[in-house]
Amino acid sequence: MSYPDQTQRTESGSNGPPVPSRVRIQSAAQGGVAQPAIGQRELGVEAVFEARDVSVYYGAKKALAGVSMRIPHSRITALIGPSGCGKTTFLRSLNRMNDSVSSFRLEGQILYHGNDMYAGNVDQVEVRRRIGMVFQKPNPFPKSIYDNVAWAPRNLGLRHGLDQRVEEALRGAALWDEVKDRLKDSALGLSGGQQQRLCIARAIAIEPDVLLLDEPASALDPIATASIEELMHSLKGRFTIVIVTHNMQQAARVAEQTAFFSVDTAAAVPSGTLVEFAPTEKIFSDPADPRTRDYVSGRFG
Amino acid sequence: MSGPSVNPAYIPAGEGRGARSSSRLKRIDRIGDVALYLICALAALLGVIVLVLVGYQVIHGAVPAISKFGLGFLVHTTWQPNFGVFGAGSLIFGTMVSSFVALAIGAPIAISIGLFLSLLAPKGVSGVISPLVELLAAIPSVILGFWGILILAPFVQKNVEPWLHDHLGFIPLFGPPQTTGSSVFTASLILTIMVIPIIASISRDLFLAVPRDIQDGASALGATRWEVVRGVVLPSTSSGIVAASLLGLGRALGEAIAVTQVIGAGSAINKSLFDTGDTLASRIANQFPGALTELHKASLFYLGVILLVIGLAANLLAQWIGRRFGPRTLAAK
Amino acid sequence: MSERAFDPSAPLTPSGNLRRRQIFSRVAESGATLAAVGAVAVLVIVIAAVVSHGLGALSIDFLTKGTPVGIAPAIVGSAAIVLVATAIAMPVGILTALFVTEFANKRVAAQIRLMLDLLNGLPSIIIGLFIFGLIVKPTQQQSALAASVALAIIELPMIARGSQEVLLLVPGSMREAADALGVSRWRTVLKVILPSALGGILTSTVLAVARAAGETAPLLLICSVFDSRHVSLHLTEAIPNIPVTIFELSEEGNPEGFTRAWGAGLVLISFILFASLGARALLARSKRRMAS
Numbered sequence: 001m002s003y004p005d006q007t008q009r010t011e012s013g014s015n016g017p018p019v020p021s022r023v024r025i026q027s028a029a030q031g032g033v034a035q036p037a038i039g040q041r042e043l044g045v046e047a048v049f050e051a052r053d054v055s056v057y058y059g060a061k062k063a064l065a066g067v068s069m070r071i072p073h074s075r076i077t078a079l080i081g082p083s084g085c086g087k088t089t090f091l092r093s094l095n096r097m098n099d100s101v102s103s104f105r106l107e108g109q110i111l112y113h114g115n116d117m118y119a120g121n122v123d124q125v126e127v128r129r130r131i132g133m134v135f136q137k138p139n140p141f142p143k144s145i146y147d148n149v150a151w152a153p154r155n156l157g158l159r160h161g162l163d164q165r166v167e168e169a170l171r172g173a174a175l176w177d178e179v180k181d182r183l184k185d186s187a188l189g190l191s192g193g194q195q196q197r198l199c200i201a202r203a204i205a206i207e208p209d210v211l212l213l214d215e216p217a218s219a220l221d222p223i224a225t226a227s228i229e230e231l232m233h234s235l236k237g238r239f240t241i242v243i244v245t246h247n248m249q250q251a252a253r254v255a256e257q258t259a260f261f262s263v264d265t266a267a268a269v270p271s272g273t274l275v276e277f278a279p280t281e282k283i284f285s286d287p288a289d290p291r292t293r294d295y296v297s298g299r300f301g
Numbered sequence: 302m303s304g305p306s307v308n309p310a311y312i313p314a315g316e317g318r319g320a321r322s323s324s325r326l327k328r329i330d331r332i333g334d335v336a337l338y339l340i341c342a343l344a345a346l347l348g349v350i351v352l353v354l355v356g357y358q359v360i361h362g363a364v365p366a367i368s369k370f371g372l373g374f375l376v377h378t379t380w381q382p383n384f385g386v387f388g389a390g391s392l393i394f395g396t397m398v399s400s401f402v403a404l405a406i407g408a409p410i411a412i413s414i415g416l417f418l419s420l421l422a423p424k425g426v427s428g429v430i431s432p433l434v435e436l437l438a439a440i441p442s443v444i445l446g447f448w449g450i451l452i453l454a455p456f457v458q459k460n461v462e463p464w465l466h467d468h469l470g471f472i473p474l475f476g477p478p479q480t481t482g483s484s485v486f487t488a489s490l491i492l493t494i495m496v497i498p499i500i501a502s503i504s505r506d507l508f509l510a511v512p513r514d515i516q517d518g519a520s521a522l523g524a525t526r527w528e529v530v531r532g533v534v535l536p537s538t539s540s541g542i543v544a545a546s547l548l549g550l551g552r553a554l555g556e557a558i559a560v561t562q563v564i565g566a567g568s569a570i571n572k573s574l575f576d577t578g579d580t581l582a583s584r585i586a587n588q589f590p591g592a593l594t595e596l597h598k599a600s601l602f603y604l605g606v607i608l609l610v611i612g613l614a615a616n617l618l619a620q621w622i623g624r625r626f627g628p629r630t631l632a633a634k
Numbered sequence: 635m636s637e638r639a640f641d642p643s644a645p646l647t648p649s650g651n652l653r654r655r656q657i658f659s660r661v662a663e664s665g666a667t668l669a670a671v672g673a674v675a676v677l678v679i680v681i682a683a684v685v686s687h688g689l690g691a692l693s694i695d696f697l698t699k700g701t702p703v704g705i706a707p708a709i710v711g712s713a714a715i716v717l718v719a720t721a722i723a724m725p726v727g728i729l730t731a732l733f734v735t736e737f738a739n740k741r742v743a744a745q746i747r748l749m750l751d752l753l754n755g756l757p758s759i760i761i762g763l764f765i766f767g768l769i770v771k772p773t774q775q776q777s778a779l780a781a782s783v784a785l786a787i788i789e790l791p792m793i794a795r796g797s798q799e800v801l802l803l804v805p806g807s808m809r810e811a812a813d814a815l816g817v818s819r820w821r822t823v824l825k826v827i828l829p830s831a832l833g834g835i836l837t838s839t840v841l842a843v844a845r846a847a848g849e850t851a852p853l854l855l856i857c858s859v860f861d862s863r864h865v866s867l868h869l870t871e872a873i874p875n876i877p878v879t880i881f882e883l884s885e886e887g888n889p890e891g892f893t894r895a896w897g898a899g900l901v902l903i904s905f906i907l908f909a910s911l912g913a914r915a916l917l918a919r920s921k922r923r924m925a926s
Contacts, residue, residue, distance in 0.1 A: 048642075095521065097517065097520070097521060100517070100520070102423070112642075112646065113642050113643035114643060115643070115645055115646050117646065119646075121645075121646075121647060122646040122647070123646060123647055123648045123652065123656065125523055125524065125525050125648070125652060125655075125656065126523070126646050126647060126648050126649060126652055127646055128520060128521055128522065128523040128524075129522075129523030129640070129649075129652070130523075130640065130642055130646075132521060132522065132523075133521040135514065135517065135518060135521070137514060139512075139514040139515050139517070139518040140515075140518075141515055141518070141519070141532070141533055142515075142536065142537055143536070151519075151522070151532055152522035152523060152524065155522075155523070155524050155525075155528050155532075155655070156523070156639075156650060156651065157650065157651045158639070199518065202518075202522065203521075203522065206522065206523065207639060209640075209642040330818035330820070330821070331818070333818055333819075333820035333821070334818050334819040334820050336820065337732075337819060337820040337823060338737055338819075340729055341729045341730070341732045341733035341736070341737055342733055342737065343729075344725070344726045344727075344729030344730045344732075344733060345729075345730045345733040345734070345738070345746050345749075347726055347730075348726070348730055348746070348749050348750060348753060348790060348791075348794070349746075349749050351753065351787060351790075352749055352752060352753055354764070354768070355756065355760065355761070355764045358763070358764045358767040358768055359760060359763055359764060359767070361767060362763060362766075362767045410669045410672070410673070411669075413665055413666040413668075413669035413670070414666070414669045414670045414673055416666045417666040417667055417669065417670040418670065421663060421666055421667065422667075422670070430670055430674060432914065433673075433674050433677055434670070434673050434674070434677075436677060436907075436910060437673060437676065437677045439844060439845070439848075439906055439907075439910050440677075440680060440681075440848075440903070440906075441847075441848025441849070441850070441877065441902060441903075441906065442848070442850065443848065443850040443877050443880050443881050443884070443899075444680075444684060444848070444880065444899045444902065444903060445680065446881075446884065447880060447881075447884040447895055447896075447899060448680050448683055448684070450884055451884075451892065452683055494676055497673060498673075501673070523652075525652075525655050525656055525658070525659035526659050526662075526663060527655075527658060527659035527662040527663070528655065528659065530662075548755070551755050554757070555755075555756070555757025555758070555759065555760070556757070557757065557758070557759040557851045558850045558851050558854070558881060562881075562884055562885070582757055582759045582851075585759050585762075585763065586759055586851055586854055586855075589762075589763075589766075589854075589855055590854060590855065590858055601763075602763060602767075605759070605760055605763045608757060608759070608760060609756075609757075609760055612755060612756065612757055612760070613752065613755075615755075616751065616752055616755040617752070620748065620751060
């Protein structure tokens with residue numbers, strides 16, 4: 001069964017008013033090939049990631065089916081959806097963190113600034129240097145606060161002005177004032193919210209191009225969550241941010257674009273898939289797909 | 302971990318059963334419970350008694366030598382059974398040198414093997430190689446020593462020692478090779494072989510227990526595999542590795558048979574590793590069967606006392622570090 | 635921090651110092667692999683040497699007759715000594731383990747565990763000295779029984795610790811259910827707990843036997859006979875045994891003796907390999923049973 005064709009045709013390129021891009025989705029079981037959104041510009045900015053009909057398999061299990069989307073530069077893109085719909089899988093495919101799972105297999109293409117991320121000559125470590133990740137559960141190293149932030153820059157040979165770099169990273173993560181007097185203390189003594197901000201500081205200390213955030217506030221209390229969200233706004237513009245979240249309100253608050261993933265129950269093999277991808281306010285106020293509407297209005301998930 | 306409820310004493314059974322159960326059955330049960338508790342406690346006590354007795358017997362056997370030589374025994378190096386002069390100095394030195402060399406060579410190799418088995422090798426490969434490494438520990442020391450005499454020592458003497466002497470001979474450690482290949486160096490190599498499986502299997506378990514999430518966190522920061530190991534895996538297991546190495550050290554210190562087969566039973570303190578030497582355990586094994594005088598035997602017992610003290614210290618230190626700095630107990634495999 | 639240190643749209647090949655770091659990492663990985671291969675290589679080399687030299691000595695006569703042809707008395711002697719040692723160590727070990735898991739409170743259990751670890755770490759030559767002082771000196775003679783006691787001390791911690799580990803795997807709910815039903819402690823232990831732990835207990839016993847069979851140092855001091863023509867089971871005297879036989883032959887410097895030593899070594903290693911593999915199979919089977 002194929003889904004209704006969501007694509008809206010617009011003028012390609014040129015000076016037309018910016019139009020929201022949508023992606024045409026077809027069930028992978030149909031053998032459909034998703035096509036990239038018509039219109040090279042998306043809100044006037046180029047795409048950092050371009051996923052072309054990406055499917056992910058863990059062994060025989062298909063976790064993600066036929067995802068195509070373009071993630072814009074210097075914006076916050078949220079990936080929302082119920083559990084098990086593949087959004088975290090998709091996120092982790094964006095910095096090749098799924099490679100550590102031995103049964104992982106990816107079909108289709110993910111382009112990063114036009115380069116195929118899964119090509120043979122790609123160095124995973126280089127990928128992760130450019131595309132950073134903050135995990136769901138804070139995972140600070142059992143080292144001092146300073147050393148946590150300074151560790152990756154040291155590896156990269158960025159030893160010059162390290163103190164400065166650490167301070168700027170901690171300021172960028174809105175943590176500096178709280179820890180500036182105890183940089184030598186163990187990071188494990190920080191609260192959950194502080195540890196997560198430390199992980200963000202750690203990630204931005206090496207000035208990546210992209211920041212991937214996997215439900216960064218889900219393990220935190222509401223106050224810590226609020227501080228993380230505030231952080232998002234200040235980081236936007238410096239980095240391209242892709243954030244997976246269970247919390248729709250959070251997506252509504254921070255993201256410009258939102259992608260709604262869901263489980264494709266109608267396909268021959270149930271798997272996660274991208275249902276709709278649009279500017280956030282459109283997703284929440286006037287979604288095109290009924291499944292999106294159901295989820296967003298709280299009917300399920 | 303599922304465990305029994307904490308019971309400092311037996312719980313008499315059948316209390317709540319009611320009047321219908323025969324009192325004879327109840328009595329048997331109660332006697333049975335008491336009896337079981339007693340024999341179990343006795344068995345445990347037996348182990349403690351044996352441990353204490355070992356210390357006592359070894360010290361008791363050494364008394365004639367202790368009263369004759371006192372603590373000077375530890376530093377004097379003359380060992381002349383025919384003249385009744387005994388001193389442990391060169392043996393303590395030999396024990397330290399051979400164990401230290403074995404650990405210096407063996408610990409890094411064993412840690413590398415632990416890293417390989419836990420982080421590098423696919424599960425299938427690790428499942429095959431882990432038991433093989435542990436099998437290395439199962440080879441009896443007398444066979445390893447015999448192999449050492451006939452195969453390793455000549456090989457080392459013909460190929461390894463000359464090369465080391467030629468290239469590093471300016472260091473007094475690497476003097477001219479002896480004629481037979483029986484040397485402190487060969488003994489150290491045998492000890493290395495013995496020490497590696499112990500440290501490797503404990504290290505492997507330690508590395509497997511490092512949480513995935515901080516390793517992922519390190520990888521996600523654009524670190525190479527080695528950098529993840531150096532920055533996260535090794536630091537968080539460092540105390541465990543030290544404790545494992547101490548257990549390996551204990552093994553090396555106490556090895557008598559293989560060492561005595563290849564070390565050449567030298568009596569002097571030699572600077573070169575390629576000279577003969579001897580260790581505490583090896584001297585006991587070498588001379589005890591043929592010791593004629595009581596003083597000779599007592600002196601060998603005295604060597605045993607020193608060995609016991611050093612060995613227990615290493616073991617206790619390993620246990621303490623293991624308990625203090627990590628949840629894992631370091632009961633050696 | 636506005637200038638990026640790299641060009642995001644450059645190809646995803648190593649930039650900056652990554653090439654150097656990757657080379658270093660790969661070298662380190664190779665080193666670790668080499669170390670593992672090396673360890674296996676040493677194992678293979680040693681066993682291959684024993685097999686290749688020992689096969690030449692093996693024959694039916696070698697296994698069934700005494701010196702100068704064979705080592706039958708040593709084989710029988712070792713078997714007897716180890717059997718008696720296991721007969722002593724096994725009950726004491728199991729009972730000690732039961733004490734730790736069923737009866738002792740946390741503090742006492744920790745101390746018993748420490749005692750077992752210390753016992754396990756004792757150099758075997760020290761145990762030899764101990765038994766010499768305890769039994770050989772007062773009785774003025776070496777004996778197989780004394781050797782069995784020494785080997786029992788060596789086997790005890792291994793059996794106790796292995797049994798303890800597997801006894802702890804028996805769910806506490808089983809014990810509580812038995813208590814609630816009014817079944818007495820000793821019946822629970824005998825009929826329920828021990829049988830379910832049997833696989834692990836046997837495994838650790840087999841491993842302990844494999845270790846004790848190869849121990850030479852204590853035997854050298856307290857049961858040192860190696861040249862004998864006939865099998866002897868007079869356990870109150872010193873009887874021939876394999877480890878001392880190999881040791882003495884290795885020290886003699888006589889090439890014919892070397893051949894016999896290789897043969898004896900092959901017999902010993904075969905037994906140990908067989909026992910180790912058997913223990914591993916036992917462990918796998920009992921783990922499977924536990925899980926079901």
